Structure formats: C-alpha cells, structure tokens
Amino acid sequence: MAEAARAKPKPTPETQHFWDGTQVGELRLQRCDGCAHVYFPPRPFCPSCASRKVSVFKASGKGKLYSYVINHRPAAPGFTPPYAIAVVELDEGPRMMSNIIDCPQTPEALELDMKLEVAFEKLDDKITLPLFRPAKG
Amino acid sequence: MRRNQVAVVGAAETTELGVIPNMSQLQLHADAALNAIADAGLKLSDIDGFATAVETPQQVCHYLGIKPTWVDGTSVGGCSFMLHVRHAAAAIEAGLCKTVLITHAESGKSMIGKQPRFTPPDSLNGQFEAPFGVYGPPSMFPIPVLRFMKTYGITHEQIAMVAVAQREWAAKNPRATMKEPITVADVLNSRMIAYPFRLLQCCLVTDGGGALILTSADRAKDFPQKPVYILGTGESVETPMVSQMETFNSSRAFKVAGPLAFKEAGITHGDVDHLMIYDAFAHLPLFGLGDLGFMPYEETGKFIADGNTRPGGKLPLNTNGGGLSYMHSGMYGMYALQESVRQMRGIAPAQVKGAKISVCHGVGGMFAASGTIIFTNEK
Numbered sequence A: 001m002a003e004a005a006r007a008k009p010k011p012t013p014e015t016q017h018f019w020d021g022t023q024v025g026e027l028r029l030q031r032c033d034g035c036a037h038v039y040f041p042p043r044p045f046c047p048s049c050a051s052r053k054v055s056v057f058k059a060s061g062k063g064k065l066y067s068y069v070i071n072h073r074p075a076a077p078g079f080t081p082p083y084a085i086a087v088v089e090l091d092e093g094p095r096m097m098s099n100i101i102d103c104p105q106t107p108e109a110l111e112l113d114m115k116l117e118v119a120f121e122k123l124d125d126k127i128t129l130p131l132f133r134p135a136k137g
Numbered sequence B: 001m002r003r004n005q006v007a008v009v010g011a012a013e014t015t016e017l018g019v020i021p022n023m024s025q026l027q028l029h030a031d032a033a034l035n036a037i038a039d040a041g042l043k044l045s046d047i048d049g050f051a052t053a054v055e056t057p058q059q060v061c062h063y064l065g066i067k068p069t070w071v072d073g074t075s076v077g078g079c080s081f082m083l084h085v086r087h088a089a090a091a092i093e094a095g096l097c098k099t100v101l102i103t104h105a106e107s108g109k110s111m112i113g114k115q116p117r118f119t120p121p122d123s124l125n126g127q128f129e130a131p132f133g134v135y136g137p138p139s140m141f142p143i144p145v146l147r148f149m150k151t152y153g154i155t156h157e158q159i160a161m162v163a164v165a166q167r168e169w170a171a172k173n174p175r176a177t178m179k180e181p182i183t184v185a186d187v188l189n190s191r192m193i194a195y196p197f198r199l200l201q202c203c204l205v206t207d208g209g210g211a212l213i214l215t216s217a218d219r220a221k222d223f224p225q226k227p228v229y230i231l232g233t234g235e236s237v238e239t240p241m242v243s244q245m246e247t248f249n250s251s252r253a254f255k256v257a258g259p260l261a262f263k264e265a266g267i268t269h270g271d272v273d274h275l276m277i278y279d280a281f282a283h284l285p286l287f288g289l290g291d292l293g294f295m296p297y298e299e300t301g302k303f304i305a306d307g308n309t310r311p312g313g314k315l316p317l318n319t320n321g322g323g324l325s326y327m328h329s330g331m332y333g334m335y336a337l338q339e340s341v342r343q344m345r346g347i348a349p350a351q352v353k354g355a356k357i358s359v360c361h362g363v364g365g366m367f368a369a370s371g372t373i374i375f376t377n378e379k
Helices: A016-023 B025-040 B057-064 B080-094 B124-128 B145-152 B156-170 B184-189 B252-265 B284-291 B297-305 B333-345
Strands: A028-032 A054-058 A062-071 A083-090 A095-098 A115-122 A128-134 B006-013 B049-052 B070-072 B099-107 B192-195 B207-216 B228-237 B274-277 B357-364 B369-376
Touching (some): A016 A028, A016 A054, A062 B145, A095 A128, B006 B333, B025 B057, B049 B080, B057 B070, B070 B080, B080 B207, B080 B228, B080 B333, B080 B357, B080 B369, B145 B156, B145 B297, B156 B184, B207 B333, B228 B252, B228 B333, B252 B357, B252 B369, B274 B284, B274 B333, B333 B357
Parallel strands (some): B049 B070, B049 B099, B274 B357
Antiparallel strands (some): A062 A083, A062 A115, A062 B192, A083 A095, B006 B207, B006 B228, B099 B207, B228 B369
16 A cells, blocks of 8 residues: 555645746745735735735745644654644745754754745645755855 | 623533543534533523534534524634624524524544544645644644743743643542643653643543523523623634744734623623633643733743642632543533533532632634633622
8 A cells, every 4th residue: 555645735726826836946925016015825815905916926935933843643644753843934924834854853953943945845746845944054 | 792681591511521432423412402401491492592513503403403593603613612602692682582502512532423624635724734744733733832932931841730730620520531630740751742742731532512501681590590691702713724823922813802801891800710711732821811911921831830720729720620631522612611600600510619700711723713701690
C-alpha cells in the first residue's frame, strides 16, 4: 500500500493566482489599489475597505517565525512526527501557516522571531507548496 | 437585550457521561432533552422553540416529536450553545416562542452516529492550513501559545497549573472523568502531544450531552426549580483559520463577546462570584482572564499559579473540573453552561457558597467563535 500523502490543496477561481505563483517560484499576495492594504488568503476584493480594485504582486518571500507547535501525535498523513506547524509573519504584513525546513524541529532551533525565507516544495504538476527555511546571512 | 427577562428553568446532562457505547449521538440528544424536560416539570408538547448545533434542528425535533415555531441551528463550534441561549432569550422577549429547548450531544469517544470532521481541499482551510500538517484540534489550538507566552512572560509551569487547579475541582465532582490529584511535574512529564502542550494540558475525549430550557422570567417563578436569570450576553466570530487570527496575544472574538456581556449585565469584574472559561486546552483560561478584562494578560499566569482559581481561591474557575478533567465531548460549551446553572441553583457538587453571579464564557473552533452568558439567581 502506498504511503498516505499530505493533504493537497485544490485551488478555486479566487486562489488560482496564488497556486500559479508557487509553481513558478513566486509567493503572491494581494494589495488593495485604493487603501494599499496587503492581505491573505486570496480574494478578489479588499477585506479592509471592500474595494474590488486589487492587484496581485510578488512578495519578498521574507518573514519571521510568529508562533508554532511541534506536533507529536496524532500525525497528519504524509508527515513524520515530530514536525513543526508554523505561522510565518511575512515582511509585507500578512501571516500564513507553513512548515520550517532545513532546521531541527526542536524548541531550541525554532526561535520565535527568527528570520525566514520562502522555499518551494513541488507536490505534483499542479501544486507547489510555499515552505520556509531559516534565512541565510 | 434587557436584563433578567428570561430564565433557565430546566437543565440537565445525559444520564451517563464519559464512555457511552450503547447510545448514538442522536439518542444522547434525546436523553439530555428528556432529563431537562423532567427537571423543568414540562411535557415535550410544551416546547415551542428549539436550538441545537451540528445535528440539524429538524433532525432532533423530529426524533423528539417537537413542533417548534422558532428554531436556531447556529453551529459555530463548542460555544454554539452560548449563542443559542442569547438568541433564545431574544426570541422569547420578542414573542416568537415561549419555551425553548437547547440540546447538545456528542458521541465524541464512541463515534456512534457521528459524522467525522472533513476539511474540503478547496476550502480556505483545506488550501492554506491542511497541507502543513494540522490534524485535529491538538495540532491547531495551541499554535498561538508560544507567542502569547513570549509576549507576556508566561511560563510553562504557570500554564501547567491550569490543569492542576482544575483537577482539584474535578476531585469534588462525582461525575468528573478524571479525579486523581496531579502536580505541575505530572503535567510537564505527561506525554508530549503538540509542543508546548502535553497530554494533561489537552481536553478529554468523551461521550455525553446536555440540555437547557428557557422561558420568560414572568413564567419562570411557576416552575419547580429555582430560576436562573440571563443577566448579560455576548457573541462574536473571528476566523475559521487559526493562522489568520488578528493576533496571538488575544482572541478578538473573546474581546467582543465578553465585554458585550459585561456591559449588558451592568456588572464589574468584582461582582463575579463564579467563572467558567471553556478550556479545550490549558491556555484558554489565560486568554479568557485577559480578554474578558479580569486582569492584564501579564498577570494571568501568575494569578492561576498562585491558586486564585482553585478551591478556596478568590475567583473560582471551571468548578466542574473543566474540559481538562470533567468531560469534553468535542463541543464542551453546554457543560460549562450546566455548571453555571448548578452554581446559581446552589446545587453544584463543588458549590461556591453564596454565589450570585456566574460568568460562562465559551469558545468555538480554534478561537473561531465566542459566546458569553452571565447568569444570576437574583432578580
């Protein structure tokens, strides 16, 4: 029997640009043309001022570790415990859930506010996930 | 909403709590409802308003044989029943119905007649949280904890004391699932679930249910039980995605619902004799104490560690033992409400002597929703 795979996102019309972005190595956010609010997750209007005039832009991919748990049990399909489930605060403001790679999954290694940079992990031909690793330098 | 216009006149839990392998979730609803009906001295045909969560109102009404003229299927997680109380009080005041039955039941442990939770892959949670390994509440609810601890200087030992203090209350409750005393060391040495939380900082998983019956305060005095009045209410929602909370330093939903209820009740924190803060996990009482304005967040950990919420303390908190020790079927809010009603009736196993005002604060999802009900036994 094949090993269970991790949960795979299925894009909707409102989120397709985000998942198209990760496939080409871009972390895409949206900014309101009117009030300049930057937001996530994707939607075709500004959740701050309700304007429908919004733009997609390529984010820096830089952020910091806002908080996390190190999950021991039960483990999600496709994950080997213990593994960290992190929330990353992007330099542009929004936060997103992700995993931290290239880093021991320990409280000692995972320091709050440590600088992170995006890394892309291809799941298949349609979906690439945005993960994060400790920033270099 | 006006104060003390509506009262709880019937309240009961399922006949059994804990592991109930011989009853479906739907029958647990009925068991709790029939117990509450008997408690209120009513017949099912007296019920003209009905509210429940997860199961649909039509499902439970048909099963019980109730023909309502008002229904509420608000289902926002474990605090749904606080919202039902609020909505029912408004409906009774507006004349939409006279006698409301609210039921909760969950075959959380035995999983009989209970649909498993499912996150569709094209939902926002399915796209932006599930792929990163969240798997059930223990992997999600504690995600804000490390940030909260860092911001306010809260220690692991202080959060462990939440479980210790509540176990002391549970020891006084014959129906509590876990009654053996525990120490901070026991908590910090229990099995790791999702760092920073260990087994004894996570809620139980049990079967059970509960039901409430509400009517107007004018009618309430003719019922066999001492009326418990609705003094103040509040509710709100924030986000179904824990990663998208405005901040991990507080809960926006708590900060809306709690103060709304205090304002409506016209009371101050010093007036509160008894407090329930839904504790699916050990950090929730700290968030609740801060968000409801009892004290600055920085003081919440020390307040609990110093024993202020344990038996004999100045602010009795989660006096049934809470979701950590009493029971937790998955949607614990109903059991918190039941304990507040028992305290206001003066019949709780760990009765707070002379308690006149009880604040009952609930959470739904992972800080996704909130409801607060303030009860009093004086009109």
